[in-house]
Amino acid sequence: ALRVGILALQGDVREHARTLQRLGAEAAEVRRPAELEGLDALVLPGGESSVIDKLSRQFGLREPLRAAIVDGLPVYGTCAGMILLADRVEDAIAGQQTLGGLDVTVRRNAFGRQTESFETTLAVPALGPAPVTATFIRAPEVTEVGPGATVLAQLEDGRIVAVEQGSLLATAFHPEVAGEDRFHRRLLERAAARRG
Numbered sequence: 001a002l003r004v005g006i007l008a009l010q011g012d013v014r015e016h017a018r019t020l021q022r023l024g025a026e027a028a029e030v031r032r033p034a035e036l037e038g039l040d041a042l043v044l045p046g047g048e049s050s051v052i053d054k055l056s057r058q059f060g061l062r063e064p065l066r067a068a069i070v071d072g073l074p075v076y077g078t079c080a081g082m083i084l085l086a087d088r089v090e091d092a093i094a095g096q097q098t099l100g101g102l103d104v105t106v107r108r109n110a111f112g113r114q115t116e117s118f119e120t121t122l123a124v125p126a127l128g129p130a131p132v133t134a135t136f137i138r139a140p141e142v143t144e145v146g147p148g149a150t151v152l153a154q155l156e157d158g159r160i161v162a163v164e165q166g167s168l169l170a171t172a173f174h175p176e177v178a179g180e181d182r183f184h185r186r187l188l189e190r191a192a193a194r195r196g
Protein backbone atom coordinates (compact mmCIF):
# COMPACT_ATOMS: atom_id res chain seq x y z
CA ALA A 1 0.00 0.00 0.00
CA LEU A 2 1.02 3.59 -0.49
CA ARG A 3 2.15 5.20 2.71
CA VAL A 4 0.82 8.72 3.19
CA GLY A 5 1.97 10.94 6.02
CA ILE A 6 -0.38 13.43 7.66
CA LEU A 7 1.28 16.32 9.42
CA ALA A 8 -0.22 15.85 12.88
CA LEU A 9 0.90 18.87 14.87
CA GLN A 10 -2.58 20.41 15.02
CA GLY A 11 -5.78 20.29 12.97
CA ASP A 12 -8.13 17.80 11.31
CA VAL A 13 -5.84 14.80 11.02
CA ARG A 14 -8.42 12.06 11.57
CA GLU A 15 -10.72 12.95 8.67
CA HIS A 16 -7.80 12.73 6.28
CA ALA A 17 -6.65 9.43 7.76
CA ARG A 18 -10.12 7.93 7.28
CA THR A 19 -10.33 9.14 3.70
CA LEU A 20 -6.89 7.75 2.84
CA GLN A 21 -7.60 4.41 4.52
CA ARG A 22 -10.89 4.07 2.64
CA LEU A 23 -8.85 4.46 -0.54
CA GLY A 24 -6.54 1.63 0.50
CA ALA A 25 -3.58 3.74 1.57
CA GLU A 26 -1.73 3.55 4.84
CA ALA A 27 -2.02 6.78 6.87
CA ALA A 28 0.91 7.69 9.11
CA GLU A 29 0.89 10.64 11.51
CA VAL A 30 3.96 12.83 11.23
CA ARG A 31 5.29 14.72 14.24
CA ARG A 32 9.03 14.09 13.98
CA PRO A 33 11.51 14.37 11.11
CA ALA A 34 12.16 10.60 11.08
CA GLU A 35 8.46 10.04 10.38
CA LEU A 36 8.86 11.72 6.99
CA GLU A 37 11.11 8.92 5.82
CA GLY A 38 9.68 6.37 3.41
CA LEU A 39 6.51 8.32 2.65
CA ASP A 40 4.90 8.17 -0.80
CA ALA A 41 2.87 11.34 -0.21
CA LEU A 42 1.97 13.83 2.49
CA VAL A 43 -1.18 15.67 3.62
CA LEU A 44 -1.04 19.06 5.34
CA PRO A 45 -4.41 19.28 7.12
CA GLY A 46 -6.59 22.21 8.05
CA GLY A 47 -6.20 23.87 11.40
CA GLU A 48 -4.48 27.14 12.20
CA SER A 49 -1.60 27.82 9.84
CA SER A 50 0.33 30.07 12.22
CA VAL A 51 0.19 27.41 14.93
CA ILE A 52 1.21 24.61 12.57
CA ASP A 53 4.05 26.81 11.31
CA LYS A 54 5.29 27.53 14.83
CA LEU A 55 5.06 23.90 15.94
CA SER A 56 6.79 22.67 12.79
CA ARG A 57 9.78 24.83 13.66
CA GLN A 58 9.74 23.75 17.31
CA PHE A 59 9.64 20.09 16.25
CA GLY A 60 12.49 20.50 13.77
CA LEU A 61 10.17 19.67 10.89
CA ARG A 62 10.38 22.86 8.87
CA GLU A 63 13.56 22.13 6.94
CA PRO A 64 12.80 18.42 6.35
CA LEU A 65 9.33 19.39 5.10
CA ARG A 66 10.81 21.98 2.74
CA ALA A 67 13.34 19.44 1.51
CA ALA A 68 10.57 16.89 0.85
CA ILE A 69 8.62 19.45 -1.18
CA VAL A 70 11.68 20.43 -3.21
CA ASP A 71 12.41 16.73 -3.75
CA GLY A 72 9.00 16.32 -5.42
CA LEU A 73 7.05 14.44 -2.75
CA PRO A 74 3.34 14.63 -3.70
CA VAL A 75 1.70 16.90 -1.13
CA TYR A 76 -1.94 17.87 -0.64
CA GLY A 77 -2.73 20.87 1.57
CA THR A 78 -6.26 21.75 2.72
CA CYS A 79 -7.13 25.15 4.13
CA ALA A 80 -4.32 25.90 6.63
CA GLY A 81 -2.34 23.35 4.59
CA MET A 82 -2.90 25.46 1.48
CA ILE A 83 -1.56 28.48 3.35
CA LEU A 84 1.53 26.48 4.34
CA LEU A 85 2.19 25.56 0.71
CA ALA A 86 1.78 29.11 -0.60
CA ASP A 87 4.87 31.10 -1.50
CA ARG A 88 3.19 34.31 -0.31
CA VAL A 89 0.62 35.18 2.39
CA GLU A 90 -0.98 38.64 2.27
CA ASP A 91 -1.85 38.88 5.95
CA ALA A 92 0.46 36.54 7.76
CA ILE A 93 0.55 37.15 11.49
CA ALA A 94 3.86 38.51 12.80
CA GLY A 95 6.65 36.05 12.19
CA GLN A 96 4.45 33.53 10.37
CA GLN A 97 6.32 31.59 7.70
CA THR A 98 5.18 29.16 5.06
CA LEU A 99 6.88 26.13 3.61
CA GLY A 100 6.18 27.40 0.11
CA GLY A 101 6.35 25.59 -3.21
CA LEU A 102 3.11 26.86 -4.74
CA ASP A 103 3.58 30.00 -6.80
CA VAL A 104 0.49 31.71 -5.36
CA THR A 105 -0.51 34.41 -2.90
CA VAL A 106 -3.21 33.55 -0.35
CA ARG A 107 -5.32 35.68 1.95
CA ARG A 108 -6.23 34.10 5.27
CA ASN A 109 -9.78 34.10 6.65
CA ALA A 110 -10.97 35.53 3.36
CA PHE A 111 -14.68 34.92 3.75
CA GLY A 112 -15.59 37.29 6.58
CA ARG A 113 -17.56 36.77 9.73
CA GLN A 114 -20.99 35.92 8.35
CA THR A 115 -19.69 33.15 6.21
CA GLU A 116 -16.70 31.93 8.18
CA SER A 117 -18.05 28.45 7.55
CA PHE A 118 -20.26 27.32 4.70
CA GLU A 119 -20.74 24.44 2.33
CA THR A 120 -21.18 24.73 -1.40
CA THR A 121 -20.87 22.71 -4.56
CA LEU A 122 -18.06 23.48 -6.93
CA ALA A 123 -17.16 22.47 -10.45
CA VAL A 124 -13.66 20.99 -10.57
CA PRO A 125 -13.24 19.93 -14.21
CA ALA A 126 -9.91 18.22 -13.54
CA LEU A 127 -11.74 15.75 -11.25
CA GLY A 128 -14.50 14.93 -13.71
CA PRO A 129 -18.02 16.19 -14.37
CA ALA A 130 -19.57 15.58 -10.93
CA PRO A 131 -19.32 18.66 -8.72
CA VAL A 132 -17.41 18.66 -5.46
CA THR A 133 -19.10 19.30 -2.11
CA ALA A 134 -16.75 21.76 -0.48
CA THR A 135 -16.79 22.79 3.18
CA PHE A 136 -15.18 26.15 3.90
CA ILE A 137 -14.09 26.72 7.52
CA ARG A 138 -12.46 30.11 8.07
CA ALA A 139 -10.94 29.44 4.69
CA PRO A 140 -8.31 31.32 2.74
CA GLU A 141 -8.61 32.35 -0.90
CA VAL A 142 -5.96 32.53 -3.57
CA THR A 143 -5.55 36.15 -4.62
CA GLU A 144 -2.74 35.75 -7.14
CA VAL A 145 -1.59 32.82 -9.25
CA GLY A 146 1.93 32.90 -10.67
CA PRO A 147 2.88 31.33 -13.98
CA GLY A 148 3.93 28.06 -12.33
CA ALA A 149 0.55 27.23 -10.82
CA THR A 150 -2.76 26.09 -12.32
CA VAL A 151 -6.24 26.99 -11.10
CA LEU A 152 -8.45 23.93 -10.45
CA ALA A 153 -11.57 25.58 -9.05
CA GLN A 154 -13.21 28.95 -8.57
CA LEU A 155 -16.34 30.01 -6.75
CA GLU A 156 -19.14 31.58 -8.79
CA ASP A 157 -17.80 35.02 -7.89
CA GLY A 158 -14.44 34.10 -9.39
CA ARG A 159 -12.50 33.54 -6.21
CA ILE A 160 -9.83 30.89 -6.65
CA VAL A 161 -10.11 28.05 -4.14
CA ALA A 162 -8.12 25.12 -5.57
CA VAL A 163 -4.74 25.08 -7.31
CA GLU A 164 -1.97 22.70 -8.24
CA GLN A 165 1.61 22.89 -9.35
CA GLY A 166 3.72 19.85 -10.18
CA SER A 167 3.51 17.50 -7.22
CA LEU A 168 1.60 19.99 -5.06
CA LEU A 169 -2.17 20.18 -4.72
CA ALA A 170 -4.09 22.61 -2.51
CA THR A 171 -7.70 23.45 -1.67
CA ALA A 172 -8.99 26.33 0.45
CA PHE A 173 -11.86 24.07 1.51
CA HIS A 174 -12.16 20.70 3.21
CA PRO A 175 -13.41 17.97 0.87
CA GLU A 176 -12.79 15.25 3.47
CA VAL A 177 -15.55 16.63 5.74
CA ALA A 178 -18.27 15.75 3.21
CA GLY A 179 -16.68 12.46 2.19
CA GLU A 180 -15.31 13.73 -1.11
CA ASP A 181 -12.22 11.70 -1.95
CA ARG A 182 -11.18 12.70 -5.45
CA PHE A 183 -8.46 15.11 -4.34
CA HIS A 184 -6.98 12.34 -2.20
CA ARG A 185 -7.24 9.98 -5.17
CA ARG A 186 -5.34 12.51 -7.26
CA LEU A 187 -2.64 12.62 -4.58
CA LEU A 188 -2.43 8.82 -4.53
CA GLU A 189 -2.21 8.66 -8.34
CA ARG A 190 0.80 10.98 -8.19
CA ALA A 191 2.34 8.94 -5.42
CA ALA A 192 1.88 5.70 -7.40
CA ALA A 193 3.39 7.28 -10.53
CA ARG A 194 6.38 8.51 -8.56
CA ARG A 195 6.95 5.10 -7.05
CA GLY A 196 6.98 3.71 -10.59
Ligand code: GLN
Binds near residue numbers: 083
Ligand atom coordinates in the same frame (compact mmCIF):
# COMPACT_ATOMS: atom_id res chain seq x y z
N1 GLN B 1 -8.04 30.26 9.26
C1 GLN B 1 -7.07 29.20 9.35
C2 GLN B 1 -5.66 29.73 9.10
O1 GLN B 1 -5.50 30.88 8.81
C3 GLN B 1 -7.37 28.09 8.37
C4 GLN B 1 -8.66 27.41 8.75
C5 GLN B 1 -8.73 25.95 8.40
O2 GLN B 1 -7.71 25.31 8.13
N2 GLN B 1 -9.91 25.39 8.44
O3 GLN B 1 -4.72 28.98 9.19
